[in-house]
Amino acid sequence: MKSMIALMALGAALPVSALAQTSVNIAETAPIVTLNVTETVDVAPDIATVGTGVQTRAQTAAQAMRDNAVQMDKLIAALAKAGIAKKDIQTSGINLSAQYDYSNRDGQPSGPRFIGYEASNQLSVKLRDIKKVGTLLDTMVEAGATNVSGPSFSIDDPRPMLMQARATALKTAKAQADFYAQAAGYRTARLVSLSESNSGGQPPMPMMVRAQFKADSAPATPVEPGQVGSSVTLTVQYALEK
Structure with a gap:
């Protein structure tokens, strides 16, 4: 017991830094x-991607969609005739919206005037013959396309x-x-x-x-x-x- 007390006292007397020394x-x-x-x-590039489509207007929504379907069928048929494979023609968007005229007539303020419905159908077309891209763009327009965007090459x-x-x-x-x-x-x-x-x-x-x-x-x-x-x-x- 006396030896233990002496060791404890000695430890208490040592500096704290001496007790904390570690070798790492x-x-x-x-x-x-x-x-x-x-x-x-x-x-x-060996691929060109072109956006195209048709827009139609009519007094009723149903008629606008019917007219658009007729025009789109002509466009797709023209693409097929030009040698574009079905797998390379993809619908990218179909939209139908009411159209209004917001202009003021005779300088007098007036509310919007309903003028009909507009339907649009957009295609993304992949062209695998780069040399014929210009000709195919013209083919789309001649077949009834009302808008063309691109091409994007890859x-x-x-x-x-x-x-x-x-x-x-x-x-x-x-x-x-x-x-x-x-x-x-x-x-x-x-x-x-x-x-x-x-x-x-x-x-x-x-x-x-x-x-x-x-x-x-x-x-x-x-x-x-x-x-x-x-x-x-x-x-x-x-x-x-x-």
């Missing part, structure tokens, strides 16, 4: 460099382009990491993490074309497809090693 060995970790690398492969299968962009991006990232390693006095850079985001065969913005009525002898609406790009962005981390 932390392994040295290699510096990490994080890189964001984007590579884009540009090629000529690649049907962007996977080969993405593979090429990945390979180039990874080589670029490794070259940059090795540069940083050597510049900082390290021997090499070792890949420790990698993540990807990509954009496959899509243009930044769709090209807008205004289709116009024309005589049979006039040239087709000019369309220039240019090129579209498939981009890959890699976020990579390299450990710099001695």
Whole structure:
């Protein structure tokens, strides 16, 4: 008991810092460099997507829809005759709304005047022959289309382009990491993490074309497809090693 009391007294007399001393060995970790690398492969597009449709007006909603259906049937038949496969024609929107005239007559304020119903039916059409896009735009108008938008160009299968962009991006990232390693006095850079985001065969913005009525002898609406790009962005981390 006397010995225990003596030890307790000695412990109480020691500085608090002496009691808290702990030996911890932390392994040295290699510096990490994080890189964001984007590579884009540009090629000529092989797909064009065009929006088209018809609008009709009538005094009754039912008549507006009936008239619209007749015009839309003509448009779809013309697309089929032009060689557009059924799988490449998709309804993108159908709308029916009452129309009013809000203008003031004779300078006198008046309420809105009902003028009928407007029906619209819109299609998204995929064109697989880029060289015939201008001719097909004119075909749509001649078949009764009252609006045309696009085309938006893309690649049907962007996977080969993405593979090429990945390979180039990874080589670029490794070259940059090795540069940083050597510049900082390290021997090499070792890949420790990698993540990807990509954009496959899509243009930044769709090209807008205004289709116009024309005589049979006039040239087709000019369309220039240019090129579209498939981009890959890699976020990579390299450990710099001695």
